[in-house]
Amino acid sequence: xxxxxxVVAQPTAPALPLTRVQERILDAxxxxxxxxxxxxxxxxxxxFAAFVGVADAEEAARRLLATPQGxxxxxxxxxRAHMLERSLAPATVNRRLSALRSxxxxxxxxxxVGWKLEVPNVGAELYRDTRGPGRETVKAMAAAAAGHGxxxxxxxxxxxxxxxxxxxxxxxxxxxxIEDLDPSAGTLAVLGKGRRxxxxxxxxxxxxxxxxxxxxxRGDGPGPLFRSLDPAGKGSGRLTGTAVYQIVRxxxxxxxxxxxxxxxxxxxxxxxLDRSGGNIRAAQKFSRHKDVRVLERYDDAREDLAGQMxxxxxxxxx
Numbered sequence: 079x080x081x082x083x084x085v086v087a088q089p090t091a092p093a094l095p096l097t098r099v100q101e102r103i104l105d106a107x108x109x110x111x112x113x114x115x116x117x118x119x120x121x122x123x124x125x126f127a128a129f130v131g132v133a134d135a136e137e138a139a140r141r142l143l144a145t146p147q148g149x150x151x152x153x154x155x156x157x158r159a160h161m162l163e164r165s166l167a168p169a170t171v172n173r174r175l176s177a178l179r180s181x182x183x184x185x186x187x188x189x190x191v192g193w194k195l196e197v198p199n200v201g202a203e204l205y206r207d208t209r210g211p212g213r214e215t216v217k218a219m220a221a222a223a224a225g226h227g228x229x230x231x232x233x234x235x236x237x238x239x240x241x242x243x244x245x246x247x248x249x250x251x252x253x254x255x256i257e258d259l260d261p262s263a264g265t266l267a268v269l270g271k272g273r274r275x276x277x278x279x280x281x282x283x284x285x286x287x288x289x290x291x292x293x294x295x296r297g298d299g300p301g302p303l304f305r306s307l308d309p310a311g312k313g314s315g316r317l318t319g320t321a322v323y324q325i326v327r328x329x330x331x332x333x334x335x336x337x338x339x340x341x342x343x344x345x346x347x348x349x350x351l352d353r354s355g356g357n358i359r360a361a362q363k364f365s366r367h368k369d370v371r372v373l374e375r376y377d378d379a380r381e382d383l384a385g386q387m388x389x390x391x392x393x394x395x396x
Contacts, residue, residue: 102136103140103143103185104120104123104136107119112272112274114253115272119177122174123181126138126142129160130157139181143181147193154197157175158197158200162200168201172200175197175199179197210342210343210346211337213349215335216238216242216345218333219330220235220238220288222329222332223235223238223325224288229295229296229307232291232295233292233304233317234325237304237325239284239288239289240266240289241339241343242346243281244268244279244281244285244346245346245350246343247343248322248339248340249319250268252317254266254303254304255300255302256293256298256299256300256302258276259289261286261290261293264281264286266278268366271366301316304317305317306318326341346364347361347373
């Protein structure tokens with residue numbers, strides 16, 4: 079075996095009888111978090127469970143906390159390497175490592191372990207597509223959706239407008255209920271990423287008109303604002319984030335671009351920065367990002383400051 083090979087001991091089950099907290103450690107870990115955050119953590123821990131070869135996320139959590147510190151760090155390092163081998167995005171890798179660190183931190187607070195997981199994140203690249211597909215392309219996508227006609231066309235056009243005009247994330251779009259829309263006030267109550275309470279977002283008049291046209295055909299009955307549609311064209315259950323992804327990809331392909339829902343949000347944020355002269359505070363208000371540093375990355379990519387400096391240094395060839 080090469081000197082660089084890493085041998086990782088698999089976690090072992092605790093030798094002592096489990097306390098109730100240990101038995102339901104995942105419940106304690108998820109308690110008090112939003113439904114969206116709970117679902118994300120459960121997916122992340124299920125992926126870790128598959129890696130270590132146990133039945134479910136609950137068992138993976140128990141096994142991790144029952145493992146000696148050195149072995150636990152070794153397993154986390156091997157898991158990080160495994161995720162990178164699968165070409166997962168740095169943000170995904172880091173989120174899953176963060177979930178493991180938070181779980182161990184809870185175990186530390188509850189007196190189940192006396193150590194912390196010390197596995198660093200991977201370096202995340204700057205957003206490669208912070209400009210998105212561009213405003214004209216987004217307009218073409220919305221027009222293509224509306225041109226399809228019928229319920230699906232109306233629904234998809236409204237979704238494109240909300241993703242771009244309000245800079246909503248696809249998870250925020252699919253979480254909307256009809257009750258969140260106030261046509262008279264022209265507002266939507268949006269449950270933002272990592273938030274526990276909805277916040278009111280003003281809907282521009284042209285966007286509101288598209289949404290209301292969908293609502294008129296949808297009906298004003300309670301439930302999700304955007305429903306999936308069966309082949310007969312009738313509404314059924316809540317539209318999923320995966321479905322929104324597929325809708326945007328298909329509309330992008332129809333107008334000759336490859337994009338995704340977050341690309342429409344990128345275009346909107348970049349446009350705010352362009353038209354406000356790089357006003358990061360305004361972009362933060364619009365995008366509802368908690369961390370202003372994210373907007374600084376958008377602004378750097380928008381300006382291409384590194385490229386400008388390279389041009390200045392290179393100068394004219396003489």
